[in-house]
Amino acid sequence: MLGRLLERLVDAQTRWAKPVGDWLHGVTAAVFGRILPVRDFLAGTWLGHPLHALLTDVPIGALTVTIVLDVIGQPVAADVALLIGVLTMLASALAGYADYSTTDGRARVRATVHSAVMLVSLAIYVVSLAIRATGPTNRALPIALSIVAYVILAGGAFVGGDVVFVLGNMVDRHAWRSSGTKWQPLEVGEIAEGSLVKAKLGIQDLLLIRTGDTILALHNQCAHAGGPLNEGTLVDGCVECPWHGSRFEVATGRRRRGPTVYDQPSYEVRKIDAGGYEARRVS
Numbered sequence: 001m002l003g004r005l006l007e008r009l010v011d012a013q014t015r016w017a018k019p020v021g022d023w024l025h026g027v028t029a030a031v032f033g034r035i036l037p038v039r040d041f042l043a044g045t046w047l048g049h050p051l052h053a054l055l056t057d058v059p060i061g062a063l064t065v066t067i068v069l070d071v072i073g074q075p076v077a078a079d080v081a082l083l084i085g086v087l088t089m090l091a092s093a094l095a096g097y098a099d100y101s102t103t104d105g106r107a108r109v110r111a112t113v114h115s116a117v118m119l120v121s122l123a124i125y126v127v128s129l130a131i132r133a134t135g136p137t138n139r140a141l142p143i144a145l146s147i148v149a150y151v152i153l154a155g156g157a158f159v160g161g162d163v164v165f166v167l168g169n170m171v172d173r174h175a176w177r178s179s180g181t182k183w184q185p186l187e188v189g190e191i192a193e194g195s196l197v198k199a200k201l202g203i204q205d206l207l208l209i210r211t212g213d214t215i216l217a218l219h220n221q222c223a224h225a226g227g228p229l230n231e232g233t234l235v236d237g238c239v240e241c242p243w244h245g246s247r248f249e250v251a252t253g254r255r256r257r258g259p260t261v262y263d264q265p266s267y268e269v270r271k272i273d274a275g276g277y278e279a280r281r282v283s
């Protein structure tokens with residue numbers, strides 16, 4: 001009931017969130033596009049896990065503790081917890097904007113709402129922190145501000161959760177794909193040396209690359225957001241996705257460059273006596 005209400009409220013923001021999101025995406029894409037190693041670090045490519053999702057736990061914990069400490073009358077500890085909360089909110093926002101720079105469609109609109117709500121919450125927290133820093137004898141106002149900011153933060157976290165759990169942003173596109181080892185026939189035409197060839201393996205699309213007598217195969221749908229790898233390019237032993245530039249080693253499917261934080265499923269291919277090929281997943 002409450003979830004539906006919030007969802008309707010978020011969807012009603014599309015009118016402003018779409019143009020603002022397009023603008024903000026342009027800015028973040030331009031900034032992070034110039035510092036790809038930083039973007040990939042903030043995305044979590046090195047970790048194999050989205051860093052933003054991990055970082056958000058820290059401010060939520062610290063800001064929850066702030067309320068508890070305020071309520072039980074521990075002002076110094078509460079202020080320290082709030083400072084930690086504000087600093088880690090900033091770190092989390094930075095990682096979030098790195099993800100945002102490669103977020104498209106409906107997920108971008110919702111991520112814009114998420115970002116706006118979180119910035120409002122952060123601004124109120126900063127005001128609360130500034131008042132606390134003056135050492136007021138009456139702490140009612142900064143405590144009230146912290147509580148208001150916390151409620152807004154919870155709303156923002158709900159919308160952020162939607163971006164991941166409802167719209168599947170930053171979720172591994174192959175999370176539910178079985179890694180069965182059964183050989184299956186491949187539907188494919190000619191596999192020319194050096195070209196990116198799309199093939200069918202049952203209902204899956206594979207990407208085939210011939211190097212001499214060996215045929216290397218990856219799933220064709222990019223693990224980051226589903227881009228078609230057969231429309232990408234070959235760079236330094238990797239296939240580069242045409243949508244946001246993730247690179248995967250063609251021999252293993254391992255990620256070499258973000259924004260993906262996941263590896264690409266890889267397959268082995270063999271020639272069959274009757275003519276044609278068959279394949280099975282190896283990782």
Ligand code: FES
Binds near residue numbers: 226242258259
């Ligand atoms: S879909 Fe984003 S890099 Fe491939």
